[in-house]
Amino acid sequence: MLRAVLSDIHSNLEALEAVLADVDRSGASEILCLGDFVGYGASPNECIERLRPIVTAAVAGNHDVAVCGRIRLGSFGSNAAQAARWTGTILTPQSQAYLESLPITVRHAGALLVHSSPSEPRAWHYVLEVGEARAEFETFMESLCLVGHLHRPGAYRLDGVTGQVVYSREPEIALDPQGRFLVIVPSVGQPRDGDPRAGYLLWDDGRGWLRQVRVDYDLAAARQRILDAGLPPFLGDRLQWGE
Numbered sequence: 001m002l003r004a005v006l007s008d009i010h011s012n013l014e015a016l017e018a019v020l021a022d023v024d025r026s027g028a029s030e031i032l033c034l035g036d037f038v039g040y041g042a043s044p045n046e047c048i049e050r051l052r053p054i055v056t057a058a059v060a061g062n063h064d065v066a067v068c069g070r071i072r073l074g075s076f077g078s079n080a081a082q083a084a085r086w087t088g089t090i091l092t093p094q095s096q097a098y099l100e101s102l103p104i105t106v107r108h109a110g111a112l113l114v115h116s117s118p119s120e121p122r123a124w125h126y127v128l129e130v131g132e133a134r135a136e137f138e139t140f141m142e143s144l145c146l147v148g149h150l151h152r153p154g155a156y157r158l159d160g161v162t163g164q165v166v167y168s169r170e171p172e173i174a175l176d177p178q179g180r181f182l183v184i185v186p187s188v189g190q191p192r193d194g195d196p197r198a199g200y201l202l203w204d205d206g207r208g209w210l211r212q213v214r215v216d217y218d219l220a221a222a223r224q225r226i227l228d229a230g231l232p233p234f235l236g237d238r239l240q241w242g243e
Protein backbone atom coordinates (compact mmCIF):
# COMPACT_ATOMS: atom_id res chain seq x y z
CA MET A 1 0.00 0.00 0.00
CA LEU A 2 1.15 3.50 -0.79
CA ARG A 3 0.96 5.88 2.18
CA ALA A 4 1.66 9.58 2.62
CA VAL A 5 3.45 10.57 5.83
CA LEU A 6 3.09 14.19 6.94
CA SER A 7 4.82 15.89 9.86
CA ASP A 8 5.37 19.33 11.38
CA ILE A 9 2.55 21.15 9.64
CA HIS A 10 2.85 23.98 12.16
CA SER A 11 -0.42 25.73 11.34
CA ASN A 12 0.70 26.45 7.77
CA LEU A 13 -2.54 25.96 5.82
CA GLU A 14 -1.11 27.05 2.47
CA ALA A 15 1.66 24.44 2.69
CA LEU A 16 -0.79 21.78 3.88
CA GLU A 17 -3.22 22.37 1.01
CA ALA A 18 -0.40 22.12 -1.54
CA VAL A 19 0.81 18.88 0.03
CA LEU A 20 -2.69 17.36 0.17
CA ALA A 21 -3.23 18.17 -3.51
CA ASP A 22 0.01 16.37 -4.31
CA VAL A 23 -0.95 13.43 -2.08
CA ASP A 24 -4.21 13.18 -4.06
CA ARG A 25 -2.26 12.98 -7.32
CA SER A 26 0.12 10.37 -5.86
CA GLY A 27 -2.66 7.83 -5.38
CA ALA A 28 -1.73 7.21 -1.73
CA SER A 29 -4.41 5.23 0.13
CA GLU A 30 -3.63 6.46 3.63
CA ILE A 31 -2.34 9.63 5.29
CA LEU A 32 -0.30 9.37 8.50
CA CYS A 33 0.73 12.35 10.64
CA LEU A 34 3.72 12.53 12.98
CA GLY A 35 2.57 15.56 14.96
CA ASP A 36 3.17 19.27 15.40
CA PHE A 37 -0.11 20.07 13.73
CA VAL A 38 0.15 23.52 15.34
CA GLY A 39 2.68 26.09 16.55
CA TYR A 40 4.58 28.87 14.73
CA GLY A 41 1.96 29.47 12.01
CA ALA A 42 -1.35 31.31 11.89
CA SER A 43 -3.93 28.65 10.91
CA PRO A 44 -4.07 26.06 13.70
CA ASN A 45 -7.81 25.32 13.66
CA GLU A 46 -7.93 25.18 9.87
CA CYS A 47 -5.06 22.68 9.70
CA ILE A 48 -6.60 20.44 12.36
CA GLU A 49 -10.03 20.53 10.72
CA ARG A 50 -8.49 19.70 7.35
CA LEU A 51 -6.46 16.75 8.64
CA ARG A 52 -8.66 15.26 11.36
CA PRO A 53 -11.13 13.50 9.01
CA ILE A 54 -8.48 12.16 6.61
CA VAL A 55 -5.61 10.85 8.75
CA THR A 56 -5.57 7.12 9.45
CA ALA A 57 -3.03 7.35 12.28
CA ALA A 58 -1.42 10.29 14.06
CA VAL A 59 0.74 11.11 17.08
CA ALA A 60 1.23 14.28 19.12
CA GLY A 61 4.19 16.61 18.72
CA ASN A 62 5.71 18.80 21.40
CA HIS A 63 3.88 21.89 20.09
CA ASP A 64 0.54 20.03 20.15
CA VAL A 65 1.14 19.06 23.76
CA ALA A 66 2.40 22.54 24.71
CA VAL A 67 -0.61 24.45 23.41
CA CYS A 68 -2.84 22.18 25.51
CA GLY A 69 -0.82 23.20 28.59
CA ARG A 70 0.59 19.72 29.14
CA ILE A 71 4.26 20.76 29.03
CA ARG A 72 5.81 24.02 30.16
CA LEU A 73 7.03 26.48 27.56
CA GLY A 74 10.39 26.86 29.32
CA SER A 75 12.13 24.67 26.75
CA PHE A 76 10.74 26.74 23.87
CA GLY A 77 12.51 29.69 22.28
CA SER A 78 10.76 33.03 22.71
CA ASN A 79 9.16 33.05 19.23
CA ALA A 80 7.92 29.48 19.63
CA ALA A 81 6.57 30.23 23.11
CA GLN A 82 4.78 33.36 21.88
CA ALA A 83 3.19 31.40 19.03
CA ALA A 84 2.18 28.59 21.40
CA ARG A 85 0.49 31.06 23.78
CA TRP A 86 -1.31 32.73 20.83
CA THR A 87 -2.41 29.31 19.52
CA GLY A 88 -3.78 28.42 22.95
CA THR A 89 -5.99 31.52 22.90
CA ILE A 90 -7.61 30.80 19.51
CA LEU A 91 -7.91 26.98 19.54
CA THR A 92 -11.53 25.86 19.38
CA PRO A 93 -12.68 23.34 22.01
CA GLN A 94 -12.92 20.75 19.20
CA SER A 95 -9.33 21.41 18.07
CA GLN A 96 -8.05 21.22 21.64
CA ALA A 97 -9.93 17.97 22.26
CA TYR A 98 -8.40 16.47 19.12
CA LEU A 99 -4.85 17.44 20.10
CA GLU A 100 -5.42 16.09 23.62
CA SER A 101 -6.64 12.79 22.16
CA LEU A 102 -3.44 12.11 20.21
CA PRO A 103 -1.17 9.31 21.46
CA ILE A 104 2.59 9.78 21.81
CA THR A 105 3.47 6.65 19.81
CA VAL A 106 1.52 4.44 17.42
CA ARG A 107 2.36 1.19 15.65
CA HIS A 108 0.90 1.17 12.16
CA ALA A 109 1.46 -1.18 9.23
CA GLY A 110 4.48 -2.66 11.00
CA ALA A 111 6.15 0.71 11.61
CA LEU A 112 6.59 2.76 14.78
CA LEU A 113 5.36 6.35 14.49
CA VAL A 114 6.66 8.89 17.00
CA HIS A 115 7.23 12.63 16.80
CA SER A 116 10.71 12.94 18.27
CA SER A 117 12.60 9.80 19.31
CA PRO A 118 11.62 6.21 20.09
CA SER A 119 13.86 6.02 23.19
CA GLU A 120 12.18 8.86 25.12
CA PRO A 121 9.17 10.03 23.14
CA ARG A 122 8.09 12.49 25.84
CA ALA A 123 11.53 14.08 26.19
CA TRP A 124 11.41 15.58 22.69
CA HIS A 125 15.02 14.76 21.77
CA TYR A 126 16.41 15.36 18.31
CA VAL A 127 18.23 12.47 16.61
CA LEU A 128 21.19 14.38 15.20
CA GLU A 129 23.96 11.93 14.34
CA VAL A 130 24.90 8.29 13.76
CA GLY A 131 25.87 7.55 17.39
CA GLU A 132 22.51 8.76 18.65
CA ALA A 133 20.69 6.82 15.95
CA ARG A 134 22.56 3.62 16.90
CA ALA A 135 21.33 3.98 20.48
CA GLU A 136 17.78 4.65 19.28
CA PHE A 137 17.73 1.40 17.25
CA GLU A 138 18.13 -0.54 20.52
CA THR A 139 14.88 0.93 21.87
CA PHE A 140 12.39 -0.27 19.26
CA MET A 141 11.68 -3.62 17.62
CA GLU A 142 10.15 -2.59 14.30
CA SER A 143 12.17 -2.56 11.08
CA LEU A 144 10.98 1.00 10.39
CA CYS A 145 10.55 3.97 12.72
CA LEU A 146 9.24 7.24 11.28
CA VAL A 147 9.93 10.47 13.18
CA GLY A 148 9.50 14.20 12.53
CA HIS A 149 10.54 17.02 14.88
CA LEU A 150 13.88 17.91 13.25
CA HIS A 151 12.44 19.47 10.07
CA ARG A 152 15.52 18.22 8.17
CA PRO A 153 14.74 14.97 6.33
CA GLY A 154 17.15 12.05 6.30
CA ALA A 155 17.40 8.36 7.02
CA TYR A 156 19.55 6.12 9.23
CA ARG A 157 20.00 2.49 8.16
CA LEU A 158 21.20 -0.19 10.59
CA ASP A 159 22.69 -3.15 8.75
CA GLY A 160 21.43 -6.38 10.28
CA VAL A 161 24.64 -8.27 9.48
CA THR A 162 27.46 -5.77 10.05
CA GLY A 163 25.72 -3.64 12.71
CA GLN A 164 26.88 -0.54 10.85
CA VAL A 165 24.67 2.57 10.93
CA VAL A 166 24.79 4.87 7.90
CA TYR A 167 23.05 8.24 7.43
CA SER A 168 21.65 9.29 4.06
CA ARG A 169 19.96 12.40 2.74
CA GLU A 170 19.04 10.72 -0.54
CA PRO A 171 15.42 11.50 -1.43
CA GLU A 172 14.62 7.84 -2.12
CA ILE A 173 15.42 5.00 0.30
CA ALA A 174 15.15 1.30 -0.53
CA LEU A 175 13.79 -0.65 2.45
CA ASP A 176 15.88 -3.78 1.99
CA PRO A 177 15.15 -6.70 4.32
CA GLN A 178 18.71 -6.71 5.72
CA GLY A 179 18.28 -3.20 7.11
CA ARG A 180 16.33 -1.45 9.84
CA PHE A 181 15.48 2.19 9.33
CA LEU A 182 15.01 5.34 11.41
CA VAL A 183 13.66 7.93 9.02
CA ILE A 184 13.22 11.66 9.63
CA VAL A 185 10.23 12.89 7.65
CA PRO A 186 10.29 16.31 5.94
CA SER A 187 8.29 19.18 7.46
CA VAL A 188 5.13 20.31 5.69
CA GLY A 189 4.96 23.79 7.14
CA GLN A 190 8.42 24.91 8.29
CA PRO A 191 11.30 23.17 6.47
CA ARG A 192 14.77 23.79 7.93
CA ASP A 193 16.99 22.08 5.35
CA GLY A 194 17.45 25.10 3.12
CA ASP A 195 14.64 24.10 0.76
CA PRO A 196 11.60 26.29 1.48
CA ARG A 197 9.15 24.03 -0.37
CA ALA A 198 6.63 22.04 1.66
CA GLY A 199 7.71 18.44 2.25
CA TYR A 200 6.24 15.04 2.94
CA LEU A 201 7.11 11.37 2.50
CA LEU A 202 5.62 8.63 0.34
CA TRP A 203 5.98 5.11 1.73
CA ASP A 204 5.27 1.99 -0.31
CA ASP A 205 5.60 -0.98 2.05
CA GLY A 206 4.71 -3.48 -0.69
CA ARG A 207 7.51 -2.42 -3.01
CA GLY A 208 9.79 -1.43 -0.11
CA TRP A 209 10.70 2.21 -0.66
CA LEU A 210 10.38 5.67 0.85
CA ARG A 211 10.52 8.86 -1.20
CA GLN A 212 10.76 12.48 -0.07
CA VAL A 213 8.48 14.81 -2.00
CA ARG A 214 8.76 18.62 -2.11
CA VAL A 215 5.97 20.88 -3.28
CA ASP A 216 5.82 24.60 -4.12
CA TYR A 217 3.16 26.53 -2.22
CA ASP A 218 1.95 30.10 -1.65
CA LEU A 219 4.63 30.98 0.85
CA ALA A 220 3.91 34.73 0.67
CA ALA A 221 0.31 34.13 1.77
CA ALA A 222 1.40 31.98 4.73
CA ARG A 223 3.93 34.67 5.75
CA GLN A 224 1.32 37.44 5.46
CA ARG A 225 -1.11 35.48 7.62
CA ILE A 226 1.57 35.25 10.34
CA LEU A 227 2.15 39.01 10.18
CA ASP A 228 -1.61 39.74 10.21
CA ALA A 229 -2.02 37.58 13.31
CA GLY A 230 0.58 39.67 15.14
CA LEU A 231 2.93 36.72 15.51
CA PRO A 232 6.71 37.37 15.46
CA PRO A 233 7.71 38.44 11.91
CA PHE A 234 10.71 36.08 12.09
CA LEU A 235 8.28 33.15 11.93
CA GLY A 236 7.07 34.39 8.57
CA ASP A 237 10.49 35.37 7.27
CA ARG A 238 12.07 31.98 7.99
CA LEU A 239 9.57 30.29 5.65
CA GLN A 240 11.29 32.09 2.78
CA TRP A 241 14.70 30.74 3.75
CA GLY A 242 13.66 27.19 4.58
CA GLU A 243 15.70 27.48 7.77
Ligand SMILES: [Fe+2]
Pocket (backbone or CB within 6 Å): 008, 010, 036, 061, 063, 149, 150, 151
Ligand atom coordinates in the same frame (compact mmCIF):
# COMPACT_ATOMS: atom_id res chain seq x y z
FE1 LIG B 1 8.08 20.75 14.69
